[in-house]
Amino acid sequence: MDAFVKRVRPSSRALLSHLDALLVTERMALLSGRDDEFVWEILKRWTGMRSGEIHGLETRYLINTGHPHRQLMQVEWQLTEVKSKPVRIAPKDESYRNIDIPLFLWDLLTGQVARTRPQPCPCHGYRYVFTGNVRRRAVGNPKGATQAAVAKRAGVSERAVKVAFAGGDGLSEETRARVLAAADEIGYRLEAARIPRVLIDERLGHEDGSVQANYTHITDDMRDELVEMLTARWFEALDARLAMCPTSPVRVLNELLQARARNRSPLVAA
Template sequence: MAGTPPKEWVSTLGYAENRGTYFRGRYKIGPGKYGTVSDSTGATIKFRTKRDAEQAANDEEAKVRGGTWRDPSVGQTTFGAYASRWYSAQDLAASTMQNYKQHLENHLLPKFEEMKLGEIFASDVARWEKEEKTVGYALSSLKTWRTTLHLVLEDAREEGLITANPATRRRGRGKRAGRTHHRGPEKVITSPLGLLLIAERAALLSGRDDEFVACVTAGYTGMRWGELVGLETEFVRRGSIRVEWQLYELDEGKLHRCPPKDDSYRDIDLPDWLSKLLFDHVDRATPQPCACHGHTYVFRGLGSANKAAHRPGAKLVDVARRAGVSPATASAVLNRPSVVAETTRQSVERAIADLGYVRGASSGEPAAHWRRSGFATWLFKPAVTGWYPKRGPNEARPVPLLAEPWPGVPARGRGANSRANASWVPIATGLTPHGLRHTHKTRMRELGTPPKLMDERMGHEDGSVQARYDHITREMRARLMEGLTGEWEAALDARHAMCARSPVAALDELLRARA
């Protein structure tokens, strides 16, 4: 408590209270409220004489009248104890709770846990921030962690546990020069042709069409990663996708089914060609309800599910036996379909469909869902750059390719590097899965899409007066669909000019149709 008290309740003198074996000083701090002279830890000071107690009480009351008094009991709670209580009291989305937990456990508690709230000063916060920066953390991460620290301490201030928030950054303070050098890199985007080539490469790396359809869908709808992974078949409709749920990946490895970010429920218009691509994919993949959520999702994970290696599953030799060909011929259909007779290729493809064979997952069923890191590390980034990233003891290395058929098929198994005779050139180094969302926004801007319609597709909300008086018409939607279709067809034509066929079945059908 601080400030000058009203005159009607200010007494002129403190007094001494006899406690039998000692005296304590008492002074008025508010209407009907009295304080006790205490030390810096909040413990009552025991005086031997009445005179000493009265003198100390008068000194404290003079501080009350002068507006400089501070309650000695304030700030005695440790940051760790308060942070634990604060976190337990929150009732937020699972993703937000996970973020707060990470911020506290990994970055705030190691520094402030044992410190009393009243002993945390702005200099301590600045020193912590400088130490974290020295470790090499990104400035954007430091800003996020400091925001969490400010939030915790601000709640402590509102509860009266501290008188001021030491994490508040005063305006006009701090280093101004050189700030531009610390800005994060601008998000990398790609062109419609770049998106098509990346999607094709991702499908070649996975050995199936799922990744091709998913990358194209992300690039032409601007869906968030969690919304794409959590897209259920019932929300894929003729001419639109309904964004109703997302799958958010928690620390424990679980995928939490929750509403989209900021409750951005929306319908995303689809061009006719994309709507057909999605429906054809669902018909071809025939997805089943997952065991973890009980819902049927458009896209499946890659790689074997847990304990899948112990379950029987269709293998390449089973496909060859059913089609009446050798395993080498069946392998050629997957890797080099152009060298196989058309009737043989159709027999093998029918056997694959009948047996439900999934390349790379013959030891069992594929996992129910993608994992963000696995998708980005082993599929998306190699498709973008042509390189597998450094991982553990393994150095970064080019994706080993068999040059035929174009654009090259990843060589697999023992001796892949020695058999490889080609490699991919980078398409958009630095592009991430989230960069496809930036790409879609940029393409809409290039097509002259009204801001209101862009915000609707992206799941953003503009609370300005201008946005309130802005409305979306059917003609606006039609123009956007025509523009996206034009860009897609131009990309297909450019890809067809490079090579008229593709090892990716879904793209091969599209190229033949364009021809």
């Protein structure tokens, strides 16, 4: 009998489906009992914004450009916590940037503002879209979206990342969620979807000093293709969630499901 036994290669599985992201987000909102938790997490997963940048997002940085398929969001500040007090600082590495957002995400954000009617905060006098927890996450690797970078971002081993991506056993739900969130934060999913690296870097606030980056420029077609891809993935996830159950105890998601069930798009220009 041969001493060497060839191991069977495990079947390949998707990194993280958008339905998975939607279900995790729904659970977060359900546990907290807050609609803003749902909008906050969807914004993070569909843009790759850092937690501090989302907390520092002011209502004036939601820009209605009049474009038929996308709107604009500016990243100008982030909030961090120092001695239990929120401190307003520049984005990491001063990565000021504009982010193109699909209309479904624009609706969620403007709906959040309409529901909460933000007032000037007592600490800075600005109107923030979100007024919740200001915890920051760990700093990641801006040089590329690799499994090693995901592991570093999430604070786990590369093996744990592989297990999380494959959907295998052996990880707690908290660790799996942290790994998948880290993958979104550094653009791993966008690279898997073959989005141009130069557009990923702009969206996430990363810098690429390579010669190739100097000769690669972002075009309107690139932006349109990215928004079209994100929109398609969003509605695929929404349809899959609708097939599971036509309602949700999370109000904002329930409204989206009801609108989708009536074969009427929830995208309404603000």
